[in-house]
Amino acid sequence: MTRELTDEMINDFKVYLADNERSRATVSKYLHDVMVFYRFVENKKVDKSLVTGYKERLLETHSVTGANSMIAAVNTFLRFLGWNDCCVKQYRVQRQVYCSEEKELTKSEYMRLISTANATGNERISLIIQTICGTGIRVSELEFITVEALKKGEACVSCKGKTRTVFIVSALRKKLLNYSKKHNIKKGILFVTKNGNPVNRSNIWREMKNLCKEAGVSPKKVFPHNLRHLFARTFYGIEKDIAKLADILGHTSINTTRIYIITTGAEHKRKLENMRLII
Numbered sequence: 001m002t003r004e005l006t007d008e009m010i011n012d013f014k015v016y017l018a019d020n021e022r023s024r025a026t027v028s029k030y031l032h033d034v035m036v037f038y039r040f041v042e043n044k045k046v047d048k049s050l051v052t053g054y055k056e057r058l059l060e061t062h063s064v065t066g067a068n069s070m071i072a073a074v075n076t077f078l079r080f081l082g083w084n085d086c087c088v089k090q091y092r093v094q095r096q097v098y099c100s101e102e103k104e105l106t107k108s109e110y111m112r113l114i115s116t117a118n119a120t121g122n123e124r125i126s127l128i129i130q131t132i133c134g135t136g137i138r139v140s141e142l143e144f145i146t147v148e149a150l151k152k153g154e155a156c157v158s159c160k161g162k163t164r165t166v167f168i169v170s171a172l173r174k175k176l177l178n179y180s181k182k183h184n185i186k187k188g189i190l191f192v193t194k195n196g197n198p199v200n201r202s203n204i205w206r207e208m209k210n211l212c213k214e215a216g217v218s219p220k221k222v223f224p225h226n227l228r229h230l231f232a233r234t235f236y237g238i239e240k241d242i243a244k245l246a247d248i249l250g251h252t253s254i255n256t257t258r259i260y261i262i263t264t265g266a267e268h269k270r271k272l273e274n275m276r277l278i279i
Contacts, residue, residue: 003046003083005038013080021161025140025201033073048086051078055088064091105226107234109217113208116215125207127179128191128199132224134172136231136249139224141166143198147180147187157250164250232260 013034017027040054051074058067068090075087110133117126131137131145141157144166149155150173155166168176180190191199204224212219228249236245246257 003086004043005041005046009081010034010038013077016080023140023159025138029069030073030076033070034077036070037074037077046078046083046086048088051086051088055091059091064093067091068093103220103226105217105221105230107230109215109221110227110230112215112217113211113222116211120211120214122207122211123179124191125204125211127175128204129208129227130172131176131191133227133231134169135166136228136235137166138228138250139201139204142191143189145176145190147185147190150176150180150190159250162250162252164247166248229260232257236261 010031014027014031017030022030037054040057041050044050054074055067055071058070062070071088071090078084078086110129114126114129117123117129128142131142132139135145135155137144137155137157138159141159144155144157145168146155150168153168153170153173155168157164157166176190180186189198193199193203201224208222208224209219211217212222232245232249235248236242239245242254242257242261245261246254249257249260251257
C-alpha cells in the first residue's frame with residue numbers, strides 16, 4: 001500500500017476537526033503542526049521509520065514539551081487517515097515538581113500590570129486581564145463574556161466539546177457592565193476588534209507586552225495563558241481541591257490541572273526549610 005500525503009487529506013482533516021467541535025485554536029494548532037510534518041515528508045512514502053525520523057528531527061529545534069505537542073497532532077492526523085501503525089510514542093518527561101520563577105507571573109506583578117493599564121488609559125486591556133484572571137477562562141473563551149452573560153452573572157462556555165458554567169464575581173461583573181454602558185454595547189460579545197470580531201490571543205499578547213516596561217514586569221512572564229495559571233494557583237491555595245479546580249478550568253484530566261498549580265523553586269525550597277528535619 002502506497003502512503004503518500006496530499007493536500008486533499010489535510011483539507012479533509014480540517015473538516016474532521018471542525019466536525020468533532022475542536023476549538024478554533026486547536027484546529028489552527030493541529031493544521032500548523034501537520035503542515036510542518038507535510039513539508040518534512042515531501043514526496044516520500046509515509047511509514048513508521050519516517051515518522052520516527054521526524055520525531056527525532058523535532059528535538060533539534062524544539063523543547064521536549066514542544067516536540068510532544070507536535071507529535072500528538074501528527075498522531076491524530078495519522079489515526080484519521082487510518083495509518084495507526086505509523087504513530088509514534090511521545091518523549092517521556094518527568095513531571096515537574098516546581099516551575100521556573102522566570103516564567104511565573106506573581107499576584108503583585110499582575111496588580112502592577114493592571115495599575116499600569118489604568119494609568120495609561122487602556123481600560124480595555126485592564127478589564128480583559130482581570131476577566132481572564134478573575135474567571136480562569138481561556139483566551140479563546142472570552143467570546144462567551146457577553147452583555148447577556150453579565151446580566152445573569154454567569155457565562156455558558158463551550159470549548160473542546162464540553163460546556164461549563166463560569167461564574168462572574170460581583171466586582172468584575174460591575175466593572176464590565178459599566179464598561180458596556182460607557183461604550184454603548186447593548187448586546188453580544190463585550191471585547192471585540194474594530195471589525196467586530198472577538199479579540200484574539202495575538203491582540204491581547206501585544207497589548208500586554210506594551211505594559212511590561214512601565215509595570216516593571218519581565219516580558220517572559222507576560223502572556224494571556226499565564227493569567228489562567230495565576231487563577232489556578234490562587235484558587236488552589238485557598239480551596240486545596242484539585243478536582244473542583246479541574247472542573248472550573250474545563251480540564252478532562254486532573255494531570256493537566258496539576259501543571260497549572262506547581263509552585264516556584266523558591267517557594268518549594270521554603271517549604272522544605274520549614275520542615276526543620278535537620279538537627
